[in-house]
Amino acid sequence: MDSNPDPKPQNPNPPPKSPPKNNKDFLIHLETYLAKRDGVDKLLKISRYAAKIALASSLLRHHTPLSARLKSFESSVGVSRKAFRLGKFVQDVNALRAIDAASHSRLSLILSVVAYGGEGVYYFIEQLVWLGKAGLIDKRHLNLLQKWSAWCEFVGYFGSVSLKVMELREIEVQERCAASSVDVAVVRGIKCGEEQERLRKLREKKVMKRLSVVQDLADGLMALADIRDGRGGVLASPLLLSSAGMLSALISTHKNWISC
Structure with a gap:
């Protein structure tokens, strides 16, 4: 007699496998993204500039009902975005407070003050611009407020781009050192998982930093156009600015989506 027990019969009706959570995870991610004001603000920004591109291109004829609706939509979204910036200057105030002067070079410290200070003043003035467009402040002051706002925004982007270029150089130095360590380890047959992971993160950080520089340059171009009131030749082209x-x-939406 065989002493081994009989194998258990397989269940003819196995429990169904749980569905993949990709859809659920996407919706949770989307909920988290939309819960942040920056997430909603960037979606409004995409909508606004999509309308601007349609108006600036030859896709629509001027003086048509659809063109008039798009102009009204673009203007309304622009005012709505200013409402989302209420109190946003506080984050720049906190960023200035958090700067550790001892760990920064003199140039880096100056550029940080210029970047955060310019952006903070810009966001503060934008609150007044919104109040003017909403009718609470006399609209006679709007042109002056918008001019100050554009100058502060441009100064902030100048400092931000300069600071990020310096940070990019530091990242590239660290990347070269990490790549050299990985190459040496591979030649010697030594495991270098930690160095490879560090190299991967440095390269991802470099890509995001470059995208951030491109974003600041694009925003700086629009701020310069506001300063010059559209007098800038090719650089003031409505289609180019849109x-x-x-x-x-799109870049800021991508960054905010990843950070959620």
Whole structure:
């Protein structure tokens, strides 16, 4: 007699496998993204510059009902975006407070003050611009407020781009050192999982930093056009500025989506 017990019969009706969570995870991610004001703001920015591109291109004829609706939509979204910036200058105030002067070079410290200070003043003035467009402040002051806002925004982007270029150089130095360590380890047959992971993260960080520089340059171009009141030749082309705004919106949307 065989002493081994009989194998258990297989269940003819196995329990169904749980469905993949990709859809659920996407919806949770989307909910988290939309819960942040920056997430909604960037979606509004995409909508606004999509309308601007349609108006600036030859896709629509001027003085048509659809053109008039798009102009009204674009203007309304622009005012709505300013409402989302209420109190946003506080994050720049906190960023200035968090700067550790001892760990920064003199140039880096100056550029940080210029970047965060310019952006903070810009966001503060934008609150007044919104109040003017909403009718609470006399609209006679709007032109002056918008001019100050554009100058502060441009100064902030100048500091931000300069600072990020310096950070990119530091990242590239670290990347070369990490790549050299990985190459040496591979030649010697030594495991270098940690160095490879560090190299991967440095390369991802470099890509995101480059995208951030492109975004700041696009926004800076639009701020310069506001300063010059559209007098800038080819650089003041409505289609070029609208495309720059869309590029900035897509990059910032991508960054915010990843950070959620």
